C-alpha cells in the first residue's frame with residue numbers, strides 16, 4: 001500500500017523556549033496546515049510570554065550542516081526565515097539558500113520581540129536588506145520592520161502602500177506589510193503588493209488581547225505551508241490571514257504578558 005505523502009517545508013529560525021513564537025510557532029502552524037515541517041535552527045532564546053532572557057547563536061558550520069542534511073535527503077517545496085540574529089548568520093543562510101533549491105522563499109524580517117528584546121543586531125539590517133531581501137518571493141514586515149528597511153515613517157495606509165513599493169524596488173518580488181502595530185482603535189489591516197502590480201488589502205476586526213505573541217511567525221509559516229501545497233500566492237496570503245485571525249480570536253491563556261496564540265483554531 002502506498003504511504004501518504006505531505007509536502008515538505010522548511011523553517012529557518014530561532015527557538016522560543018516559551019513555545020509561542022519563533023520556530024515553535026512555525027512548527028505548530030505547519031503541522032496544523034498538514035505539511036511536513038523541517039527546521040534549520042540558527043539561534044536559541046531563553047524566552048517566555050514575559051520576554052527574552054538570553055539568546056545564543058549557533059556557529060555557521062552547524063547551520064551549514066543542517067542545510068546539507070536536508071538537501072541530501074528531503075525535497076523541500078517552500079521555505080521561510082524568521083529570527084536571524086546577526087550579520088554572519090544572515091550571510092550563512094543566504095549562501096545556503098543560493099546553494100540549494102528549496103522553492104519559494106518567504107522572509108519574515110524579524111527584528112524585535114513583542115516585549116522589546118532585539119532579535120536582529122543593528123549591523124545585520126543592511127545584510128538583510130541587501131543580501132536576503134532580493135532572494136525573497138515574499139517579504140512580510142510588520143510596521144516597525146518596514147520602517148527600518150525603508151527608512152520611511154509608516155503611520156497611514158497610504159504610507160503602507162509606499163513602503164511596499166519601496167521594498168519591491170529593493171528586490172523583494174511580493175510584499176505583505178502587516179498592520180498589527182497600527183493604533184489599538186484601528187482594524188488589523190494588512191497590505192499586499194504582488195509582483196505583477198496587483199494589490200489588495202486584508203482587513204479583520206482587531207481583537208482586544210495581549211495574547212499576540214507569534215502572530216508574525218504564524219502568518220508567514222501558514223503562507224509557506226500553502227505555497228508548498230501549490231496554492232497561488234494571493235490565495236496563500238488570504239488563507240494565512242484567516243488562520244492567524246482565528247488563532248488570536250479563539251485565544252488561550254498560557255503564561256503572563258504577551259501570551260501565545262491558539263494554533264488549534266480553525
Ligand SMILES: Nc1ncnc2c1ncn2[C@@H]1O[C@H](COP(=O)(O)OP(=O)(O)OP(=O)(O)O)[C@@H](O)[C@H]1O
Nearest residue numbers: 142178179180181188189206207213214215216217
Ligand atoms: N489584535 C489583533 N487582532 C487581530 N489581528 C491582529 C492583531 N494583532 C495582529 N494582528 C494580525 O496578525 C498578523 C501579524 O501582524 P503583526 O503586525 O502583529 O506581526 P508581527 O509584529 O510580525 O508579529 P510578531 O512579532 O508577534 O510575530 C497581521 O495579519 C495582523 O493584522
Ligand SMILES: Cc1ncc(COP(=O)(O)O)c(N)n1
Nearest residue numbers: 014021022083113114213214
Ligand atoms: C525566537 C523568536 N523568533 C521570533 C520572535 C518574534 O515574535 P514576537 O514579536 O511575537 O515576540 C520571537 N519572539 N522569538
